[in-house]
Each structure stands twice: as C-alpha cells, then as structure tokens.
Amino acid sequence: MNHFPLFADLKGRRVLVVGAGPVADRKIALLLAAGARVVVGARAAHPRVLARAHAGEIDLRLGEFNPAWLDDAWLAIAATDDRALNRKVSEAAAARRLFCNVVDDPELSSVQVPAIVDRSPVTIAISSGGSAPVIARRLRERIESLFDHSLGALADLARRRRPAIRAARPGLRARRAFYDWLLDGPVLGALRRGRPDEAERLLDEALAQAAAPPRGRVLLVGAGPGDPGLLTLRGLRALNEADVILHDRLVDAGVLSLARRDALLIDVGKAPGGRHEATQARIHALMVSHARQGRCVVRLKGGDPLVFGRGGEELQHLRRHGIDYEVVPGITAALACGAYAGIPLTHRDHAQSLTLATAHRRGGACADAEPESGRTRAYYMGVERLAGLRAQLLAGGLAPDTPCAIVENGSRSGQRALYATLENVENQARRHAIRSPALIIVGEVAALGRELAWFGEILDGEPATAATARLAAA
Structure with a gap:
C-alpha cells in the first residue's frame, strides 16, 4: 500500500x-x-x-x-x-x-x-496514487452502477437512529444482523420509492421486536484454487459475515485479505508429514466450540470443500453435534488448473469423460488405472507419489506415450505447467523440481495445453515434434 x-x-x-x-x-x-x-x-x-x-x-x-x-x-x-x-x-x-x-x-x-462515488454520508474513494488517474475514473464509473442512489438516505437514517439501534440490539452479532436487514430488507425499498416516513415506521417496528439470541452456524466455503478473483460472490459474502475463519494452509493470502477486518483468523492447515488426524480433530472441536458461542464460523478450504478436502467428515461432525451449516462451493483445482494451463478436460475429439481422483488414499491404494479411450484423469495430491502413480497407470494398460501435464500453483502468480508423457513425466518433474501444490492431468487432452496455454510458465517435457505428431494423429 x-x-x-x-x-x-x-x-x-x-x-x-x-x-x-x-x-x-x-x-x-x-x-x-x-x-x-x-x-x-x-x-x-x-x-x-x-x-x-x-x-x-x-x-x-x-x-x-x-x-x-x-x-x-x-x-x-x-x-x-x-x-x-x-x-x-x-x-x-x-x-x-x-x-x-x-x-x-x-x-x-x-x-x-481520489475519484469519488458520492452517496453521502457514504463516500467511496478510488485512487491509483496519481499514477493512473484514468483507470481510477473508469473504476469509479463501474462502481457507480453497483450502489443504489438511496444508499445515502439509508446511511443517514441509520446515523440518526443509531442510539435506538444500539439500545435495542446491544449485542454485536444482533446489531450486525439488524444492519444487514436494513440493507437487504424493505427499508431501502421504501426510501427508493421516495417514502421516508414509511422507512422510519418499518425501522421502528423492527426495533420493537425482540431480537432472537444469536444462533451459531458454520459455513463450509471453497476458497478456490488460489487466484482471489476466482472466489465466488457467495464466498465473498461469507467472509464478510464471519466472526471466526478456520483456514487451510494453502488458502491464498489475497483471499484472506477479503475477510472482515475484525474476524478471528485461525490457521488449521495440515503441514506435510504432520499428524493429520490430530489436526482434523482440532478443526472439529473449534467449529463446534465457536458455533455454540453463537458465532458465525467460516471453514475456509482450498478449491471446493467437498472435493478431496474432508469436508464430508466435517459436515457429519457438525450434524452429530446439532450445529447448523451451509456449503458454499468453490472452483476445484482440476477445473482451474485445466483452464489456466490451456487444457480442456473434455473435448469432442479427445475426451468424453473425466475422472477426479486422489493419489493419497487410506491404506495406500491408488486411483483406478484401467485403460479407457476418451477419458481424462485428474489426480490430486499426487506429486509426492508420482513414481507409484505412474507405475500403476502403466501396469493398468496405459501407453507410455500417453500425454501428461503437471500444473504447479495453478492460477497463482507462480504457476508452472509441465507437458510430458507418462513415460518421462517422473524424470521431467524431478528435473524441474515440481513441488506441491500441483495437479496431474493424464489423457490426450493434456497435449493440447502445449498449443492453448495462456498463463504462467510452460515447461516442456518432451520434444515439440512428438507432441505435434500426436495431435495430428488424433
């Protein structure tokens, strides 16, 4: 800043x-x-x-x-x-x-x-620090369209009635819920219609009703693959509702910066080689404890919360303990890594089905390795187990020249995409020091990334002529 x-x-x-x-x-x-x-x-x-x-x-x-x-x-x-x-x-x-x-x-x-959006007493200022005033003005034009012109009248009404609101809703949670109602409910509509007396009456009627005691809940939110721009709008609203945010190690700092400034942030990430079961037990306990204190808890998970993230186990734990919950989907790594590496996970000519699998399973079992033409396989958490995964896929009947891609730090500023074949992917990953987080894509569509890639660094793991020949043959 x-x-x-x-x-x-x-x-x-x-x-x-x-x-x-x-x-x-x-x-x-x-x-x-x-x-x-x-x-x-x-x-x-x-x-x-x-x-x-x-x-x-x-x-x-x-x-x-x-x-x-x-x-x-x-x-x-x-x-x-x-x-x-x-x-x-x-x-x-x-x-x-x-x-x-x-x-x-x-x-x-x-x-x-700055460039100004005036909804007095609400004022929104946009500045480029003087380096690009035209950009600031363009952003102002866009923001102008997002905010109702009655917002100023609503803010003025809230300012005048603030003592009454504080008296009727002394608790922070209840007061915040009341202000949410002001923004989303009928008061703003009355002001928009030019009926300030009706707006005052609706506000007084709402204050006269006793506020229900705050009931805690947990929002299981997908943070997406890393790029803060890929967080959903519902996910953004959840971050601004949260009293407590329990976030994974790989959730991008840019996503966390979008949260409410007074929210309690707790890192519950599982470090490689750590005791994952003990960490998961702590996550379960924290969710229940904070929710029972009437707080809104956001469990923020990288990607999508119900794709290889133990989100289902967390929902089961919440249900057993009678805690209200909601799930906010996120963009899972396979979708983001494929898109950012120029790899269409399905393609009319090359892939008619898609399998999402993890190379990290209880008991050490690996994902399905049966050969099937026209199928794309996306493997999560597979870099550390790449040798075993490669061996199982070859043993299962996949050809050594099957195209592969590994997308490291998908959608983030440090993204690298390695394009190789099943035969040499392990050696090439070692050569380029590929590290987690990374997603492995196996199938004919992986070769298209070499042609369609548009983001991040491209690492070539096989001669371009071989890849070109394969695409021509397909």
Missing part, C-alpha cells in the same frame, strides 16, 4: 487553492461540497471562479503566489499549468507540514485527491 487512505473533515476549515482555471474550479466545487472555507490565489481568474467570488462562496486573491496565503490552512491544492509555480506551492506547504495536492503531478504531491 503506497498511500494511506484517509477521509478528511474540512467543514469550516481553510483550504488554499492556487490557480483559478477550469481545473481549479472543479477542485473548488468539491471542497465547497465538503464544507471547506476556500481561499483561491491566482494571477487571473476564470469567469466561473470570479462568479463564485462575487457570490461570496470563496475568498479570491489575485496576484503572485505568496506563502502567507497558507496561513491557517489545513490543506493546499496547486492547480496551475505552471510546474515551477506548483513546485513553489508544494515546497511552501511542506515547510509548514501541510498536505499538498498538485493536480496531475504525483511527484510534487504529498496527498492525492
């Missing part, structure tokens, strides 16, 4: 604007809307700025810049087309320890003015 975001209360406080052209006038309008006392200094003034001065909206001073103009100011803005003058303003402000924004000049600025 290159800049600390800050919302300044400028009501009744003096702000100096140096410059009086159209750009300066736009800054003046924003400052006046925020209630600032605006002093404008310039050699000459645009007619709109002169009109503001004649109307008594601003204090206009014509002439050369004088550092004394900064006396009693809380903020300075330089909005001239003279960089030397802008530098003088910036340096004079810095000498007085005043923040200064120089329009379109981040090098001279100690503070940036």
Whole structure:
C-alpha cells in the first residue's frame, strides 16, 4: 500500500487553492461540497471562479503566489499549468507540514485527491496514487452502477437512529444482523420509492421486536484454487459475515485479505508429514466450540470443500453435534488448473469423460488405472507419489506415450505447467523440481495445453515434434 487512505473533515476549515482555471474550479466545487472555507490565489481568474467570488462562496486573491496565503490552512491544492509555480506551492506547504495536492503531478504531491462515488454520508474513494488517474475514473464509473442512489438516505437514517439501534440490539452479532436487514430488507425499498416516513415506521417496528439470541452456524466455503478473483460472490459474502475463519494452509493470502477486518483468523492447515488426524480433530472441536458461542464460523478450504478436502467428515461432525451449516462451493483445482494451463478436460475429439481422483488414499491404494479411450484423469495430491502413480497407470494398460501435464500453483502468480508423457513425466518433474501444490492431468487432452496455454510458465517435457505428431494423429 503506497498511500494511506484517509477521509478528511474540512467543514469550516481553510483550504488554499492556487490557480483559478477550469481545473481549479472543479477542485473548488468539491471542497465547497465538503464544507471547506476556500481561499483561491491566482494571477487571473476564470469567469466561473470570479462568479463564485462575487457570490461570496470563496475568498479570491489575485496576484503572485505568496506563502502567507497558507496561513491557517489545513490543506493546499496547486492547480496551475505552471510546474515551477506548483513546485513553489508544494515546497511552501511542506515547510509548514501541510498536505499538498498538485493536480496531475504525483511527484510534487504529498496527498492525492481520489475519484469519488458520492452517496453521502457514504463516500467511496478510488485512487491509483496519481499514477493512473484514468483507470481510477473508469473504476469509479463501474462502481457507480453497483450502489443504489438511496444508499445515502439509508446511511443517514441509520446515523440518526443509531442510539435506538444500539439500545435495542446491544449485542454485536444482533446489531450486525439488524444492519444487514436494513440493507437487504424493505427499508431501502421504501426510501427508493421516495417514502421516508414509511422507512422510519418499518425501522421502528423492527426495533420493537425482540431480537432472537444469536444462533451459531458454520459455513463450509471453497476458497478456490488460489487466484482471489476466482472466489465466488457467495464466498465473498461469507467472509464478510464471519466472526471466526478456520483456514487451510494453502488458502491464498489475497483471499484472506477479503475477510472482515475484525474476524478471528485461525490457521488449521495440515503441514506435510504432520499428524493429520490430530489436526482434523482440532478443526472439529473449534467449529463446534465457536458455533455454540453463537458465532458465525467460516471453514475456509482450498478449491471446493467437498472435493478431496474432508469436508464430508466435517459436515457429519457438525450434524452429530446439532450445529447448523451451509456449503458454499468453490472452483476445484482440476477445473482451474485445466483452464489456466490451456487444457480442456473434455473435448469432442479427445475426451468424453473425466475422472477426479486422489493419489493419497487410506491404506495406500491408488486411483483406478484401467485403460479407457476418451477419458481424462485428474489426480490430486499426487506429486509426492508420482513414481507409484505412474507405475500403476502403466501396469493398468496405459501407453507410455500417453500425454501428461503437471500444473504447479495453478492460477497463482507462480504457476508452472509441465507437458510430458507418462513415460518421462517422473524424470521431467524431478528435473524441474515440481513441488506441491500441483495437479496431474493424464489423457490426450493434456497435449493440447502445449498449443492453448495462456498463463504462467510452460515447461516442456518432451520434444515439440512428438507432441505435434500426436495431435495430428488424433
């Protein structure tokens, strides 16, 4: 984070604007809307700025810049087309320890003015730190469409009734649930229809009803394969509902950063070589304990919670202990790794079925190795057992030249995709030091990744001519 975001209360406080052209006038309008006392200094003034001065909206001073103009100011803005003058303003402000924004000049600025979505008293600010203001404005346009224009009226109503809400809902969970109801329920609809009295009545009726004691629950949420952009919208909402988040070791830090700032984060990941059964018992105990205290618990699992993640065991434990639960699916590793490595897991010409399997099973058994044309196999947790998996697949009748791919860190910034054959995949994985987390894809479609890959680093495990010949023959 290159800049600390800050919302300044400028009501009744003096702000100096140096410059009086159209750009300066736009800054003046924003400052006046925020209630600032605006002093404008310039050699000459645009007619709109002169009109503001004649109307008594601003204090206009014509002439050369004088550092004394900064006396009693809380903020300075330089909005001239003279960089030397802008530098003088910036340096004079810095000498007085005043923040200064120089329009379109981040090098001279100690503070940036963001693009704004105004739903007063709710204000959303977007900043690129001055490096790409056009991008910030484009993002503002998109965000504008997401927020109802009645949101400001709702926030103002909530501000005025805050003491009553706190009195009627003294518990944090109950109060948060009430605010969720305000956003999602009929009050916002009444405000949208221009009926503020009806909105007040609906709010009072809701407060008069006794709040039910908070009932704890567990949300089993799939965090996806790593890229935070692949988290589902329902998963994002769950992270913002959670009081407690029990997360796996491989859940990306970018996903965790989307959670509520005051949520309790507990790492319950299973380290390689650790006592997994003991760790799982701890997860079960934590889910039940926090839920029984009336908390909303998110059990955040990489990929999809019910695909090779012991999610089913966790649901059974919750059901045995009478805990309410919900499952929020996530994008499982096979889907993400295939997509990010350019491998269509099914294809009309090459694969009509898909098997998801794990190379890590109780008793050491391996996945189905029976040969079958037109089938794609995706193996989870198989890198450490690649030698045994390869041997079983060959023994089961798969040809040594069967295409294979291993996708390491699928969808993450460090993704590497190795394209090889069943015959040489083990040696090539060792050569390139492939490590977990990684997914193994076996089948004719794996060869297509060499042609269709679009993300991350590509590692070639066989001559391109052999792969090309195989595709041509298929």
